[in-house]
């Protein structure tokens with residue numbers, strides 16, 4: 521008997537905008553988001569609006585981009601990010617946060633796959649990087665499933681505020 525392949529969720533990446541701010545704010549209450557993202561803890565008042573403005577600025581000067589991950593009925597599932605786009609070196613850092621209720625269904629894997637295709641085809645990236653905590657097994661699995669290669673561990677890398685931690689670096693190139 522053959523086993524059916526796992527279903528990939530139907531989702532799309534849409535430019536992050538004002539209409540997503542309330543959903544982002546709700547997601548910032550999640551302990552895993554606070555633990556593994558660069559969002560400062562405690563989350564400052566108005567953080568999400570300042571965050572949006574910073575990404576809107578990056579959209580204009582080509583240095584960053586933010587997408588909302590939208591489900592089949594346009595529901596908010598999380599965010600897919602390019603926090604650092606270097607058009608001179610054609611190197612792009614990517615990242616992703618999935619809302620707690622949407623986890624465990626392949627959302628991050630499908631979103632990173634689309635985000636990677638976008639970075640390669642639209643930005644013409646020659647190198648894509650992911651920085652993942654050594655403690656974040658789920659995110660490491662997502663990277664692996666999207667064809668990223670684990671290059672090693674950056675020791676005591678500055679993470680946020682006064683926090684440093686050992687961080688894995690993963691990469692994808694156009695053909696590997």
Ligand SMILES: CC(C)(COP(=O)(O)OP(=O)(O)OC[C@H]1O[C@@H](n2cnc3c(N)ncnc32)[C@H](O)[C@@H]1OP(=O)(O)O)[C@@H](O)C(=O)NCCC(=O)NCCS
Nearest residue numbers: 552553556617618623624625626627628629657658659661
């Ligand atoms: C990490 C995160 C993005 C994963 O999102 P998701 O939509 O649940 O991910 P997926 O369902 O696509 O895949 C998760 C994979 O990790 C595996 N996994 C989940 N928890 C795991 C754990 N504790 N240990 C090992 N693997 C784990 C799942 O089994 C799945 O692998 P599989 O498809 O081979 O079964 C989500 O948990 C999240 O937003 N966490 C907080 C923010 C964060 O860590 N962002 C990444 C920063 S680098």
